[in-house]
Amino acid sequence: MMSGEEEAPTPQQEPEQVKKTDEPPPAAAAEEEEEEKLAKLASGSGSPAAAEEEKPITYRALVLTGYGGCDKIKLQVKSMKKASLKAGEVLVRVKACGLNFAELLGKQGLYELLPAPPVTLGMEGSGVIEAVAEDVTDRKVGDRVMAMNRHGMWQELAVVPANRTFPIPDGMSFEEAAALPINYMTAYMMLFEMANLRPGKSVLIHMAAGGVGIAATQLCQTVKDVTIFGTASASKHETISQGGVTHPIDYRTKDYVTEIRKISPKGVDIVLDPLGGSDTQKGFGLLKPLGMLIVFGAANCVTGQKKNLLAMAKTWYNQLTLNTLKLMQTNKAISGFHLGYIRDEELFEETLVKLLELYQQGKIKPHIDSCYHFEEVADAMKRMHDRQNIGKVILLPEPKKSEEKPESNAEAAENLEKAETAVSEKKEDAAEEKELKEEN
Numbered sequence: 001m002m003s004g005e006e007e008a009p010t011p012q013q014e015p016e017q018v019k020k021t022d023e024p025p026p027a028a029a030a031e032e033e034e035e036e037k038l039a040k041l042a043s044g045s046g047s048p049a050a051a052e053e054e055k056p057i058t059y060r061a062l063v064l065t066g067y068g069g070c071d072k073i074k075l076q077v078k079s080m081k082k083a084s085l086k087a088g089e090v091l092v093r094v095k096a097c098g099l100n101f102a103e104l105l106g107k108q109g110l111y112e113l114l115p116a117p118p119v120t121l122g123m124e125g126s127g128v129i130e131a132v133a134e135d136v137t138d139r140k141v142g143d144r145v146m147a148m149n150r151h152g153m154w155q156e157l158a159v160v161p162a163n164r165t166f167p168i169p170d171g172m173s174f175e176e177a178a179a180l181p182i183n184y185m186t187a188y189m190m191l192f193e194m195a196n197l198r199p200g201k202s203v204l205i206h207m208a209a210g211g212v213g214i215a216a217t218q219l220c221q222t223v224k225d226v227t228i229f230g231t232a233s234a235s236k237h238e239t240i241s242q243g244g245v246t247h248p249i250d251y252r253t254k255d256y257v258t259e260i261r262k263i264s265p266k267g268v269d270i271v272l273d274p275l276g277g278s279d280t281q282k283g284f285g286l287l288k289p290l291g292m293l294i295v296f297g298a299a300n301c302v303t304g305q306k307k308n309l310l311a312m313a314k315t316w317y318n319q320l321t322l323n324t325l326k327l328m329q330t331n332k333a334i335s336g337f338h339l340g341y342i343r344d345e346e347l348f349e350e351t352l353v354k355l356l357e358l359y360q361q362g363k364i365k366p367h368i369d370s371c372y373h374f375e376e377v378a379d380a381m382k383r384m385h386d387r388q389n390i391g392k393v394i395l396l397p398e399p400k401k402s403e404e405k406p407e408s409n410a411e412a413a414e415n416l417e418k419a420e421t422a423v424s425e426k427k428e429d430a431a432e433e434k435e436l437k438e439e440n
């Protein structure tokens with residue numbers, strides 16, 4: 001069982017109580033459904049092992065309990081009693097999970113594909129298959145897989161559609177496998193399916209030291225003579241230069257448009273824009289004739305841990321608006337990309353197969369920035385919020401071992417402070433919950 005971080009029971013851990021309410025909100029219903037699925041997993045009544053299988057299985061999950069700062073993500077223990085998987089599903093014992101920028105957005109209520117809280121976070125992970133539905137023939141118990149789901153990967157046990165799992169090649173660690181699907185599929189589809197990257201072209205990659213940025217840099221290098229302009233905080237320039245960025249630019253102290261024009265007066269062929277707002281306008285301005293801008297994010301909306309309405313308004317106000325006539329007159333293309341809205345399972349599989357080939361040829365390799373245990377999710381998210389990560393931040397479901405705990409006095413004092421904050425937050429949550437129950 002869990003240590004000090006274990007949360008007080010929440011409505012999510014008490015499905016009976018949730019069911020008593022008239023109309024559970026859709027997100028709560030989805031969560032309940034997921035719990036029920038998991039809860040049916042130890043079925044087999046009538047078999048000799050039935051009594052043993054009736055024992056509840058407990059598993060830890062990182063649950064977004066409301067919108068706001070990192071304190072809204074709680075490590076909860078869920079339990080299940082009985083089980084069966086729906087057609088096409090597998091149960092994965094999760095070993096590592098990827099943190100994506102989308103979770104920073106989701107935490108603030110800015111990611112439209114994430115159901116409302118309470119909801120278990122996490123869109124990708126890796127692990128070992130623990131059970132398969134009867135109709136699943138191409139996956140078996142014991143397979144090492146990477147997996148993607150709309151949410152719900154940040155838990156020790158996750159039910160996933162089998163066609164959203166992909167075998168992990170020999171030699172690839174669980175951490176690498178958790179880092180690969182979203183970042184590399186996003187970069188691959190944009191560069192090769194949309195922008196049709198060819199030898200001799202130039203690409204502007206923003207957030208070049210981040211998960212997608214490093215994936216895009218590595219993929220650009222699979223094509224001959226591609227020039228890469230990459231924006232990133234100055235402290236990361238050495239790493240991204242070694243990784244293949246031709247011209248690293250510190251966007252925090254310099255105007256990247258001026259810097260690019262100094263090197264390439266005509267501009268660039270492809271701009272990957274995860275920022276939005278005025279940066280989309282700048283990107284469009286930087287395109288050479290016949291160039292393509294791909295908008296795939298709105299990181300400019302995020303300025304800190306909590307939602308910033310001013311930043312959102314500014315990003316929206318400064319967004320690029322133009323008509324198709326103007327596009328024709330400028331000979332430029334604009335594209336939008338969102339992996340979450342791709343529903344073509346074959347496209348996922350084909351892309352993953354190509355990526356795994358590139359991995360096995362040594363042409364791509366996820367760059368792991370850091371690994372945090374579930375208990376440390378706030379530190380993991382803070383690292384990304386504070387723009388410190390180079391590559392992928394990974395979350396590990398395995399509980400943190402006591403010997404891994406920091407020993408210095410300063411760290412011990414910091415931990416004590418954190419524990420005290422956690423206790424007071426827990427009290428606040430319990431009070432809020434009590435109020436809610438009383439209202440109902």
Ligand SMILES: NC(=O)c1ccc[n+]([C@@H]2O[C@H](COP(=O)([O-])OP(=O)(O)OC[C@H]3O[C@@H](n4cnc5c(N)ncnc54)[C@H](OP(=O)(O)O)[C@@H]3O)[C@@H](O)[C@H]2O)c1
Pocket residue numbers: 099100101102182183186206207208209210211212213231232233236274275296297298299300301302303337338339340384385386387388389390391
């Ligand atoms: N549309 C899609 O399907 C899709 C899929 C995946 C990701 N994305 C988008 O791609 C972008 C990168 O995602 P990722 O998961 O790979 O994250 P990431 O790049 O690892 O994000 C963190 C890094 O981004 C930079 N950054 C720029 N603006 C920031 C801000 N407002 N707050 C915090 N950091 C900021 C920081 O590095 P520097 O200061 O060094 O630049 C930071 O270290 C995001 O905009 C994300 O929404 C879109």
